[in-house]
Amino acid sequence: MSIEEKQKPQRNDRVTIRTVAKHAGVSVAAVSKVMRNAYGVSEALRARVTEAIEALGYRPSRAARGLRGRSFTIGVLLIDIRNPFLPEVIAGVNGVLAPSHYQAMIGVSDARVQLETSLIESMIDYKMDGLILVAPRLPSEIIAKFAAQIPIVAVGYHDAGATAFDTVNADDQRGAEIAVEALLACGYRDIEMLSLGEREGHQVSVVRQREIGFRRAMQRAGFGSSAPITKIPIAPPKREETMRKFLSRKNRPRAVFCWSDLDAITLLSLAMEMGVRVPEDLAVIGYDNSSTAALGLVNLASIDQSGRELGQVATRTLISRIEGRIGAEHIFQIPSLVSRNSLTLSNAPVT
Amino acid sequence: MSIEEKQKPQRNDRVTIRTVAKHAGVSVAAVSKVMRNAYGVSEALRARVTEAIEALGYRPSRAARGLRGRSFTIGVLLIDIRNPFLPEVIAGVNGVLAPSHYQAMIGVSDARVQLETSLIESMIDYKMDGLILVAPRLPSEIIAKFAAQIPIVAVGYHDAGATAFDTVNADDQRGAEIAVEALLACGYRDIEMLSLGEREGHQVSVVRQREIGFRRAMQRAGFGSSAPITKIPIAPPKREETMRKFLSRKNRPRAVFCWSDLDAITLLSLAMEMGVRVPEDLAVIGYDNSSTAALGLVNLASIDQSGRELGQVATRTLISRIEGRIGAEHIFQIPSLVSRNSLTLSNAPVT
DNA sequence: CGTTATATGGAGAACGTTCTACATTATCGA
DNA sequence: TCGATAATGTAGAACGTTCTCCATATAACG
Structure with a gap:
């Protein structure tokens, strides 16, 4: 009634965490807690908030999340997209990530060290939660330097001595x-x-x-x-x-x-x-x-x-590191022979 | 000397825009202006700031940028990573983007509408500046709905009637x-x-x-x-x-x-x-x-x-839209024949 | 009953940018 | 010399989350 009938313009129609909080009649913090399913949330509260989220079709802003905490995104760096082996790795990564609330964003470096570096930096600047580097070209010390800022798993990079990051390789x-x-x-x-x-x-x-x-x-x-x-x-x-x-x-x-x-x-x-x-x-x-x-x-x-399995294992390794494991892991898988005509015409099983 | 010798913990060693500002002896806003090369910056100021950025190795946080303004990232959505045609498109996109300050982040939907939707939403939630959808599965109305929130160019999607987004296709x-x-x-x-x-x-x-x-x-x-x-x-x-x-x-x-x-x-x-x-x-x-x-x-x-050319054209189209063009564009390219032995043994040029 | 532990919810300060609105100074006619 | 205009720089409020404290309510215990 008074002069301060401001009625905030509110021309922005984006559903934010505040909208949800208002709709559910709870605090912003409460909604955030439910989203991250953090400690200290009653069933009743959770239900109310979940319902509000549903009703409003709320999606948290990844940008804002990244600014403050985790972004629930993991970055995958591919050296090259032409080699048909690499898509398999992606398929493995996506497979493991699908049921989780993580998502993969892929960068392609085209085997140029320059681009590789800037892509990794970008992913760090996005506050991604972790990185999977597939066959990176960068020297180990540089990767270690990056690993101080973000959890990293390298695939197709044989450096079992690395202490700052994990590696997953076929033998x-x-x-x-x-x-x-x-x-x-x-x-x-x-x-x-x-x-x-x-x-x-x-x-x-x-x-x-x-x-x-x-x-x-x-x-x-x-x-x-x-x-x-x-x-x-x-x-x-x-x-x-x-x-x-x-x-x-x-x-x-x-x-x-x-x-x-x-x-x-x-x-x-x-x-x-x-x-x-x-x-x-x-x-x-x-x-x-x-x-x-x-x-x-x-x-x-x-x-x-x-490659699919490599991608799966790398993803699991990365997630375990994101969730707190310390100390590097170096995982090996044993490859196998697929015999075909280019080896011998009889194509009988070998060995 | 007094009690308020707080000496802020400052355990955070991240170089932010504030660090740069302090180092250059200017305001935060000034640095921001230089970064975005906005209007109202003298050569002297620009030089000072640029030098500070250089000296400190400052990189703006993409997360923070996305929260407030542009993120200088464009999202590319691939329906499938196995089809060797698609990497070509990526190569085209990367080629155009390389000299600019934009970067591409790729999502792979594996031809699942569900994942495709959530990937697009994620990219929007990251406040990416624009999206290139390669051979999307989503119906036109849905894409149009998304296009209201973010500039979109669809590649390999024949809908010349679309008014909300651009399309780039081979004919x-x-x-x-x-x-x-x-x-x-x-x-x-x-x-x-x-x-x-x-x-x-x-x-x-x-x-x-x-x-x-x-x-x-x-x-x-x-x-x-x-x-x-x-x-x-x-x-x-x-x-x-x-x-x-x-x-x-x-x-x-x-x-x-x-x-x-x-x-x-x-x-x-x-x-x-x-x-x-x-x-x-x-x-x-x-x-x-x-x-x-x-x-x-x-x-x-x-x-x-x-595919490379398709990617290049799509990228240019997207950028022009990001930078303000309104009204949909629908671009066609004419494909050509490559004659080989599967057509005829003589393999003579046809027509 | 008083005391302590535990569970639940909220206030509010970050996070690192952008960008509007404003203050100051320089430039220019007349 | 005065005002008007243009150029340059700054303060500070967003942006939408997370997360550390706090406050309260409830339960447990002696």
């Missing part, structure tokens, strides 16, 4: 050994590995681990400690060229282990073009067991490391 | 026509289309558009208005089964147009297994010109719609 050394053992079991002796170009990937990358496994298995089989490895550049023009050179080499090996299906499949294609028969002239085994490898047209034997 | 009708014309030019007359199962995709989806284009081109060529279309279910067990049935049909057509490379490639694989020669017994043309199609091993003719 890439073992995977390479399994590949070599499969080739040996088929009777091949003259074996070479096709790996990734020098400049790509550091010591902790999966590629280097597979090289180590390859060399160890070869040595164990009595071929000395420096079994031959050919490096394939990643850039398109040089890439095919190097493969063609490999295929037309006089002393081309009888069997080849490729660090990834992506390369193995291109190799298969070039081999066909150049009249090199697989597996009669050259046996090929890849890595990742991608869906393309399974195509009848391709029929590429491969090491399966279940 | 899928025209693409299908081009495919049919290519098959006709090779002399094939008995042509069928392999499309996506009934339940997937609404009228505005790319699939249905391609069906329309297919039928129109066939009609134009004098084959009546109801050229045959076989629907392939999306789920793995039924999917292959239906394709096998198609391949072993008595009245199998001489040529087939597949709505996507993904299906076309599986078809190629099954054909090989079943001894159906391509293109001698069956010519195949796909859609998307995915990298797999280009493999020598696969050699699938395909319609190229440049």
Whole structure:
């Protein structure tokens, strides 16, 4: 009635926690407590608030949440979106997250360290609750520095010595050994590995681990400690060229282990073009067991490391860390062999 | 010296806008202005602030930004991460965004409407500046409802009548026509289309558009208005089964147009297994010109719609809308034919 | 009954920005 | 020299949560 009939403009129609509180006839704090199901809430209160939330269709603002507390979002950083192995990891992450109140937001770094850094920083600035880095390029110390600000799990990053963050990996050394053992079991002796170009990937990358496994298995089989490895550049023009050179080499090996299906499949294609028969002239085994490898047209034997499972495990590990675990965990999974025609025509189970 | 020697705990080492302001000896508002390069900043001030930002390594909190104003983030919603066409779109988006101060955050809906909705809501709740929806499943009215809250550009969603949001598409009708014309030019007359199962995709989806284009081109060529279309279910067990049935049909057509490379490639694989020669017994043309199609091993003719370009255009359109444009834009791109061996062995340029 | 423990709800200060409204100073005609 | 206009900088109120204290009510215990 008095002059202060302000009647706040209220032109903003957004339903906030205050609207809910008013509607339920309780305090803002009470609503917040119910949302986070924190301690000190009676059944009656919870019911009233829940009903109000329902009735108003209230959704908490993630931005505001992030400013003060948790945002219930976890960030996933992908090095590359083209490699068909990575989507599998995402599927695993989403699968675990679906029933929870967490959500995944994905950033793609396109293998550029610059972008990778700024994406991680952004995710921290969003106050995300945790990060899953898939095959990051950053050196361990940098990741550790970030890990001081946000829980981090690295996937496909072999650094079992890390204390600041967790790692989840397929045992890439073992995977390479399994590949070599499969080739040996088929009777091949003259074996070479096709790996990734020098400049790509550091010591902790999966590629280097597979090289180590390859060399160890070869040595164990009595071929000395420096079994031959050919490096394939990643850039398109040089890439095919190097493969063609490999295929037309006089002393081309009888069997080849490729660090990834992506390369193995291109190799298969070039081999066909150049009249090199697989597996009669050259046996090929890849890595990742991608869906393309399974195509009848391709029929590429491969090491399966279940990206989906990796994603699931990484997510669970991250959540446990978010919820308070301290002390780093380093988890390994054992990959398995999927035998197909590129290994041997009989395609009989190996080993 | 007095009792109020509070000396604020200051255990928080985060560099905020306040830290910068203090360091530069200016107000908080001044720093904010420089950050957003708003009106009313002298060169001297800008220099001082910029220097302080540099020196302190200051990064604005995205969470706080989102709470008050713009967050300089745009959300991208992918229906599926497995389809190799979609990563191309992302690449396009990232390419345009890289030099700007915007960043992309990606959500994957796995083709589930439920998840798609909640992901969009999350992005709104994050106060993202705009959304790019790639091949969304949601009906137009729902998208329009969301568009009232945030600028939206839909890619791969044919709704030129939408007034609330923009659309960016390849002309899928025209693409299908081009495919049919290519098959006709090779002399094939008995042509069928392999499309996506009934339940997937609404009228505005790319699939249905391609069906329309297919039928129109066939009609134009004098084959009546109801050229045959076989629907392939999306789920793995039924999917292959239906394709096998198609391949072993008595009245199998001489040529087939597949709505996507993904299906076309599986078809190629099954054909090989079943001894159906391509293109001698069956010519195949796909859609998307995915990298797999280009493999020598696969050699699938395909319609190229440049996902990268789609992503670029969508991003530019979104930004222009964020920056104030009103009134919907509906952009079309013309796809092109990439001829390969699955079309004809001679592989001569068609038309 | 008095005392202490426990459960429940609320007040209100953060969190780190943006942005409106205002204060001050410089510039410019006339 | 005076006013008007433009340019530059600042104070301080949002924004929508979370979360630490507090206040009260109830239960438990001797």
